[in-house]
Amino acid sequence: MRLIQCLYQNQPRAALVEDNDRVRVLDTDTYHLASRAISHGRPLAEMVESALTDTRLDYQTLIDEKRLLPPLTHPDPAHCLVTGTGLTHLGSADTRASMHAKTQIDDSELTDSMRMFKLGVEGGKPEPGEVGAQPEWFYKGDGDCIVAPEDDIPVPSFAQDAGEEPELAGLYLIGEDGTPWRVGYALGNEFSDHVTERYNYLWLAHSKLRACSFGPELLIGELPEHLEGTSRIVREGTTLWEKPFLTGEANMAHSLANLEYHHFKYANFRRPGDVHVHFFGTATLSFADGIQTQGGDRFEIVLDTFGRPLRNPLNTDNAPDTVTLHSL
Template structure:
């Protein structure tokens, strides 16, 4: 049975959670004010998340077009939500990155991007119990950088690019024993600055310190092995770029388990109560096809089995000079 969870504010501003099952109808999960609280209760009761939702029963039908949708996961203290990701994890994902980084090289030697991609192809899906090769990894920010459905993706005034990355993100909660618990998956846009990255691969960390958006749904349970979707850019009501994208393990050079292992092997990321949003990578970028985005453009990303898209406009922040004081 398919199950997705959606967080929202109703007309009175009250937080609630709705469940979407096979019939596609959203119904209130009684007693649940947040997905995190629901998951904590499930862990305490020794239940799976789907079992906890079933035990809560079915509330009233919710018109999701008439409420304010929230990200499918959050934390009361945004400092305890970490957004991270891995790159060069999808079959074909090296092509655009290799071309991007080769432009700055004068020799024909393989780029670091291509080397890392090939390492993943060879060792990114280890047998059970074996160690797989570690992927590229990056940090995006804390919960303050998580953008709600429909809200703007803000590009800093100093950014050189504002590019989309259609991806699947794993959603995790760390239990009291310090064990990562996967709650499910969300469709997302891992917003990045590809021009900065192209300038020098060592600027990858800078290029990733950007907000990111998730679609409204948390897909509970396993991710299908073959996920197919569409990413597009809409400008003044017209589509200026559109391309299909693939995800799921059948289209990846790393297994999800391998990516999880190399993220959560660090004790820093196993702090009880914390939430993690971890992006698994993509092979589809408008930047790789020469598209330049601009303020006002709208990113639209959709993919089954998610029933609602990720849709966010671009805005550019005003310059905010920083002054460092000395005590």
């Protein structure tokens, strides 16, 4: 089952994806639908069925009219936390063999990044009831950093790079008793400044404070262990770069449960009513192939399990960021 969220009669509303052409509107948005499921103690899929209306909309028209929204939003963006984990994916077969070879040397010779990757390979998939290795973790921002599908991804004037990161994102709502509930999964573009990160890995935190996008569809239920998608950049109507990417637990050093545990183990990430968007990482980047993006380029991330592709143009026409500090 897949949902989108869109503007209908000037209000956010969830809608069930019936096929590639039509969606059926629900009587509320995704946030309140998930809250309803938690309070009633019923599966989200059941709540979707009970919330269906008779209104059907043309999917392409929603796209053309820029009425798509991220598939899960919070009424107050300050109560949506966007985070992620890195060094989680094994990559393609050749990359995997190379990475494993590099981890066989003495720990004292490993870079910090390779040491982190090795920890994941050796301990990122613990047995049920056990705690696995901690992953790399980063903060991206609150709900104001989220860009809707089809909308422009802005690039700050101080950025050194503007590169896509095709990933899965877990979407969560914290219940009134502080219990995290997974609403579902979405296709995401985590989007980062790779030049800044490459200069010094201690600048990773800076490189991640950028916009991001996810959707347009929310997948409810179990996630397949093996997923294959395609990431591409289109410039002036022509594909500039295209590459397949692998994701899902079969292609990861960490289990999703381990990544979720190490995020939600912190009490301040279990504040009742909050929404969390957590990116699970990737091993495929155009930056690694020497691609330099420019304004007007369009990112397209495709994975059939998630329905329609996630598409976002790149907007570099932003005024210089000026900060004036005043003393009280």
